[in-house]
Amino acid sequence: MSFLTINQVSHTYFSKDHATSALSDVSLSIEEGEFISFLGPSGCGKTTLLSIIAGLFPPTVGNVLIEGESGHNRSIGYMLQQDYLFPWKTISENITLGLKLLKHESEDSKIKALELLESVGLTGVENQYPRQLSGGMRQRAALARTLAVDPKILLLDEPFSALDYQTKLRLEDLVSITLKSFGKTAVLVTHDIGESIAMSDKIFLFASHPGRIHKTFDVPEELRSLTPFEVRNHHAYNALFQTIWKELENLEDHA
Amino acid sequence: MKTTPDIHVLHNQYKADLKSEKRRVRVYQLLIFIVFFGGWEIASRLEWVDPLIFSSPSKIWNLFTVKLLDGTLLNHASVTLFETVLGFILGTLLGTLLAAILWWSPFLSKVLDPYLVILNAMPKVALGPILIVALGPGFTSIISMGAIISVIITTIVVYTSFREVDPNYLKVLQTFGATRFQSFKEAILPASFPTIISTLKVNVGLSWVGVIVGEFLVSSRGLGYLIIYGFQVFNFTLVLMSLMIIAVCATIMYQLVAWLERKLIKHG
Numbered sequence: 001m002s003f004l005t006i007n008q009v010s011h012t013y014f015s016k017d018h019a020t021s022a023l024s025d026v027s028l029s030i031e032e033g034e035f036i037s038f039l040g041p042s043g044c045g046k047t048t049l050l051s052i053i054a055g056l057f058p059p060t061v062g063n064v065l066i067e068g069e070s071g072h073n074r075s076i077g078y079m080l081q082q083d084y085l086f087p088w089k090t091i092s093e094n095i096t097l098g099l100k101l102l103k104h105e106s107e108d109s110k111i112k113a114l115e116l117l118e119s120v121g122l123t124g125v126e127n128q129y130p131r132q133l134s135g136g137m138r139q140r141a142a143l144a145r146t147l148a149v150d151p152k153i154l155l156l157d158e159p160f161s162a163l164d165y166q167t168k169l170r171l172e173d174l175v176s177i178t179l180k181s182f183g184k185t186a187v188l189v190t191h192d193i194g195e196s197i198a199m200s201d202k203i204f205l206f207a208s209h210p211g212r213i214h215k216t217f218d219v220p221e222e223l224r225s226l227t228p229f230e231v232r233n234h235h236a237y238n239a240l241f242q243t244i245w246k247e248l249e250n251l252e253d254h255a
Numbered sequence: 256m257k258t259t260p261d262i263h264v265l266h267n268q269y270k271a272d273l274k275s276e277k278r279r280v281r282v283y284q285l286l287i288f289i290v291f292f293g294g295w296e297i298a299s300r301l302e303w304v305d306p307l308i309f310s311s312p313s314k315i316w317n318l319f320t321v322k323l324l325d326g327t328l329l330n331h332a333s334v335t336l337f338e339t340v341l342g343f344i345l346g347t348l349l350g351t352l353l354a355a356i357l358w359w360s361p362f363l364s365k366v367l368d369p370y371l372v373i374l375n376a377m378p379k380v381a382l383g384p385i386l387i388v389a390l391g392p393g394f395t396s397i398i399s400m401g402a403i404i405s406v407i408i409t410t411i412v413v414y415t416s417f418r419e420v421d422p423n424y425l426k427v428l429q430t431f432g433a434t435r436f437q438s439f440k441e442a443i444l445p446a447s448f449p450t451i452i453s454t455l456k457v458n459v460g461l462s463w464v465g466v467i468v469g470e471f472l473v474s475s476r477g478l479g480y481l482i483i484y485g486f487q488v489f490n491f492t493l494v495l496m497s498l499m500i501i502a503v504c505a506t507i508m509y510q511l512v513a514w515l516e517r518k519l520i521k522h523g
Binding site for chain 1 (some may be wrong): 424427492
């Protein structure tokens with residue numbers, strides 16, 4: 001059985017004047033340890049799907065199973081476009097926040113959390129406040145906060161889109177290597193074709209109005225073992241990029 | 256190497272400019288003080304204004320020393336200060352608590368919305384007579400006046416700030432399985448601290464109004480009583496002296512709140 005199963009999920013947003021269909025009949029499954037991407041233009045419902053996977057709200061129709069269970073008590077980690085570190089908490093308070101809320105806080109888990117901080121390349125900042133750190137450093141701390149609760153699955157909602165290009169490339173490598181070393185399953189939402197190829201094993205291309213899966217691409221085996229930066233320099237990268245690019249163009253022509 | 260001394264000189268120049276500007280501000284502040292009180296004294300002595308009504312700084316000072324030495328002033332001032340501080344703390348705490356309840360229940364907040372608007376628009380000091388009859392002419396009713404005057408506006412302002420907290424912070428907490436109470440404690444309340452502190456600053460002034468009016472009505476002790484008494488016996492020196500003391504106390508309270516703000520909001 002698959003690790004994550006999405007069964008015929010549809011979602012509609014209601015307002016006084018409109019009922020907007022954000023997702024229509026989405027089904028897919030992910031194996032443990034896989035890194036997949038939801039790629040698509042804005043308005044294709046990819047963030048909605050991620051929120052549903054996270055259990056932030058139930059879908060209008062369908063269900064999501066993680067290891068065969070639905071329930072709200074999912075062990076998930078969520079990363080947003082911006083770090084959303086709490087400005088009134090120190091870095092160490094921020095990264096142990098999840099532990100505190102889940103009541104897993106112990107000396108042991110705290111030490112582990114601080115080790116995580118080290119493994120994402122942040123040392124000596126435990127007692128600083130977020131504003132004292134650069135954007136890239138803050139997003140690293142947010143990654144450590146997400147990993148500190150040892151989630152079964154990581155949901156990444158365009159976590160690199162607010163960063164400058166260089167920082168983004170560096171963080172892509174860091175996230176990819178870190179997640180691989182912990183054997184985490186991850187779902188990345190992005191509108192950046194290159195990023196989806198560089199980071200994931202499988203790409204789900206979404207079409208919009210209503211959001212649905214248009215096509216699925218498997219990233220070639222030879223790219224999967226490379227770091228995102230190396231992937232971008234590989235000849236197979238360009239071929240896949242062109243294919244996805246054309247699909248996206250087609251989608252927009254039809255729209 | 257050549258630029259280093261230049262930068263040093265420029266920096267010193269900059270610091271000297273800052274210092275001299277600060278000194279100029281102080282000089283002008285002092286000047287206003289001297290002109291105001293000096294002008295007042297002269298105008299009163301030369302009877303440009305009626306000395307019976309407007310008194311004069313020297314008379315006020317003399318009365319101040321007399322009252323200070325016989326102990327009555329300290330007695331009245333401490334009563335008023337106590338009532339104001341308590342009214343102010345109560346008003347702010349109750350207002351914040353009400354705001355928390357409204358945040359907790361969006362339904363309740365929708366239901367209560369028009370009532371809050373009406374209560375806010377109503378002049379609360381008009382409730383004074385009823386409070387005094389209901390709670391008795393003493394501490395309790397005066398403190399209630401000090402609190403009631405600030406509680407509704409605190410509720411409205413703090414509730415608005417609760418609602419304006421970036422929902423993404425709540426999203427982060429929700430993914431960690433936070434309960435509504437945990438979300439409130441970890442995100443909503445600390446994110447609203449700056450707003451709460453700034454309502455404290457407003458409430459300092461409001462509570463003085465509530466307490467002084469309360470003392471006008473109860474008329475037994477306190478600076479408000481001294482003002483009413485002075486008015487009744489046509490001793491405006493006493494009225495003005497009480498007013499001066501209120502001004503000084505209110506300023507000190509305001510500075511304390513500002514100090515608290517710097518202590519609490521260390522990350523900003």
